[in-house]
Amino acid sequence: MSTLPLLSLLVLAPWAGALLLAALPGLSARAVRGIALAFSFSTLLFGLIALSGFNPAAAGYQFEEHHAWIRELNVHYRLGLDGMSLLLVLLTAIVSPLSLAAAARGARDLRLLGALFLVLQGSALGVFLALDFFHWFIFWELSLVPAFFLIKLWGGPGAGRAAYQFVIYTIAGSAFMLLGFAALYAATGTLDFTELAQLGAGGGLATLLGPRAIVAVFLGVFIGLAVKVPLFPFHTWLPPAYAEAPTGVSMFLTGVMSKMGVYGFLRLLWPIFPAQLHAAAPCLLWLALGGVVLGAFAAIKQTDLKRMIAYSSVNHLSYCLLALFAVAAGRSAPNAGATAAAFSGTLLQMFNHGLSAAALFYGVGVLERRTGGLRGLADFGGVRTVAPVFAGLCGIAMFSSLGLPGLNGFVGEFLIFRGVFGLEPGIAAIATLGLLATALFLLTFWQRVFHGPRAGAASGEFPDLDRGERLTLLPLVALMFLFGVLPHLLTGLINPLVTTWAGTLPLP
């Protein structure tokens, strides 16, 4: 196995699928769907192979592939997989085929959709596996192109504007990041994450760049990532983009792409700029807290269900950053237990949110499909009466999202609160408001749509889930139970990594 370039296969297999689709015109819709799904499932196959060969006791990169690429520029083709990457690869492996299946249902121009989707999937995997900024950034930017077309061409009535805003906003952020890395490259001559992190941790970077420039570089990289996550208040592109995208694409955007930003924070910003993040963290904590609290409260006011779930994504991802910033702020006495909990919580939250938010978007998609695109809070009533299976599965996803113990969402949120409380008790106390508001809007969603007498779009014919829909939702729900009861299946993969991270503190 060691000779097999597993990680390259992970990244390139979906792209190969995209090429194949592009090269084969005139296939039947069935064949296109089959090919696209098969290549999308390749990630699951290679992901499981990686899982089986993964040494959970090691913290470093595994299955590493390292080749000189552009010697003149000291650019290397370097891929590697650690616990965090593995979690996200597995998440991609689970969410992508389901998203693609959802997007492909009844869609026109299936071949183009499949090809674009596979390009998107491969790019996301590339982001999670690349260890050299050069191709990492290519993957990072490349993911925007298919996402733009998927939203614009298959999205709702406002899709054009939403896609435009999404792409322009993120590219603007990325431009700052690119400038930052250009400056880093000019000063250090390398784009390798590990080397940059060593320079950053040792303080060599500050010497090379100078005290002012490093702050500017930090800010540039920070803005690029903050827009991507998104960190409050850089989040306003997200609700329209998620709401206007077609169901399957919303699932992928929230399930996988929204993790790229947090991943960037953990892979790039924190290791390379520990001192700068440490200095900025006390302010950034308030931004993350704003995302947690105001994101959830803004969701209460949404009457479009997809926008509501989109805001809940802002809220959930802000917990991840809250934990990271609480660690980085390092204002309290060293607290290894809390730090480990905060990091574990962040990683689990990324994974868990991917499952639950994808399921919730799918649920809204089911409502839309049956009613010709209706997704307003007031458009339904009593759906549970006519579609009990749908109501049940959607309800489980909802309770997972609001952090009910026994389901996956609780473990991550509990660890984040345990960690943040140990480091920043006051912030943790305020953040609980986000938990309350989340329960409030999700139960309102549930009550208005599923409970009460049959009303609105649900008073006519409203069939329960068909086989394909069950096959999409059931795996997600089953995994919610699995990781809610047996979280060690996930924490077992990241414990050494978390320990290392916690050990790299205390900060300068």
Added chain:
Amino acid sequence: MTLPVQFIWLIPALPLLAALVGALTPRRGRALASGAAIAAMAGSTLLSCGALATALANPAAHLAANFTWFGLGTGAVQLGWLLDPLTGFMCVMVSFVSLLIFIFSLGYMHEDENFKQFFCFLSLFAAAMLGLLVANSLLLLFVCWELVGLASYLLIGFWFHKPSAAAAAKKAFITTRIGDLGFLLGLVWLYDSTGSLLFFDGGNGVLEPTVLASLAGQTLCGGLAVSTAIGLLIFCGAVGKSGQFPLHVWLPDAMEGPTPVSALIHAATMVAAGVFLIARVYPLMSADQALAHVPLHALTVVAFIGAITALLGAVIAVAQTDIKRVLAFSTVSQLGYMMLALGVGSWTASIFHLLTHAFFKALLFLGAGSVIHAAHHEQDIRSLGGLRPRMKVTFATFAIGMMALSGVPFLFSGFWSKEAILHAAHEWDVSQIPLYAGLTAVVLTAFYMTRLVAETFFGQARSEPASHAHESPAVMTVPLVLLAVGAVLLGFTGTPACPWLQARLSGTPLHSSMEHLLEGGGLMLLSIVLVGAGLGLGWVLYGRNPRASATAVDPLAHSFPQTYAFLGARLKFDELYAATLFRLNSALATLAAFFDLWVWGGAVNLLAWLGEFGGEVNRKFDEEGLNDGFDTVSGSVRGTGQRYSRAQTGEAHGYMRTVAIAFAILTLLLVWLVLASGGGR
């Protein structure tokens, strides 16, 4: 038969399995789902008896079996099972009462189309509740705590097509979650300060002396001990779950659920979970008692909240007209008594009352269920009446429950457990206010229960359904009889003469002697007089002159119309919250949405607009500035070209002529150049 602690997880596992069976059974599998649920509960009851036997063999021990849930960094999150007399008694009570209520539900829910789902949810509840009891970790307890909340949510909203039921379910979940946020913070604080959440762990558990001493030893700003702060945060959870003031508002609304649910969850077991929680972490709650110079003791807060709740519930119950709401507010009031007992330092009296209350309140609710079932879902006591001759078993058992709740002396369990609480309150050296609140509630309790029985069972039937009511089937009356037996006999386990239950709970030797039977005789006499006064007053107002028609004015409303209306509106707590908290919440949400749309989003749009504007300016500059200049130049070039193009005639002779002339000129030029250079040499 004894059950070792290593296998105590079987007690919640059986109903969990039944819930799974229920969930996977198709809708028509009624017999399978209900059969599995009842069989599992019977099994759990037997296992609980075994567990109790194990615990009683050595009542002072806390048997624990701990295990790792998942690794975390270099550490691990541990959970565990616990068996001590508190767990044992609670398990027996919960599983036995659940069993009876499950059986009762066979009859009560017979005609419901979601019958099998009902048993699935009931089993889920029982599993979570029993899990909560056997947890040896505050985290595991919290997990089960949230799951009973879920089951409660699902069951309150069981008739989800009714908007009122759907709203009540949400209200219950949200209100209790407010308390749970405090609980969560207390939990993570405790975890952070001690590194563990296990109750008992060979000396390192959070309820063991070493850890407690360290917690009580640390102080916060203001001199508050850390243990006090953590204890009060955990108490927030209990306030929510056990319907204590000021979070009591959800419990009466929870009566929207089917009556067996009200009996099991919102009277006998789940709402008592808050009391159990505080009894469980009692060493933590009382860790600050030894400290003299702290501004606040955690238990003092508990006592006063309990006293307020006991009085509040009883006062509101006086003016309710829905049979289930009267009982719901009496539950609020009785839970207040239990909290009061915890606060004044007698957790054993509290658990004694919890156990007796579970029996007589389950009995009362099931009796009410039997009435409602017979009267075709008529719940308004003004429209009932005259049921005594028609429903003899229901009446007799309901009367026993009523006397137990009112504290009719000597024969009924409620008397003994309430006396134990009043006695403890009397001996509390901080304040006598809880005692007075408790005594006032005694009169009120006897009064409103007399009113309830008189209105429901005496006089004339005042509506069509009430006049046609007949006794419920045996599947419903047999559980009533069994609960009635418990409601009588259970009291004798904890009389002052032989406080067996309290001794076993606390693991101390039993001192029994008849001399103690009338211990605190003065107080006991006073409370007997108060019970008598309440019963008498109730009988005078409602029993002697029964209501004539459903629309007749209540005697109290006749004398004190405004007060009565205010009480009937539950002291307007809901309106108060709607005017304050809801508005605040709504305002915050509006503000957040507004900021999103106009400030953050606005800034981005402004930037985008500026970009577009810049682009437009640039375009104009290009087109009208640069381009126009360029156009002018290129226009003239084009003109020149056009002029030259006239030479393009397409005639070969013309071209040849031009070429010849050009050749001649070039030759002349060349000759001239050569000559000139030659001449220059």
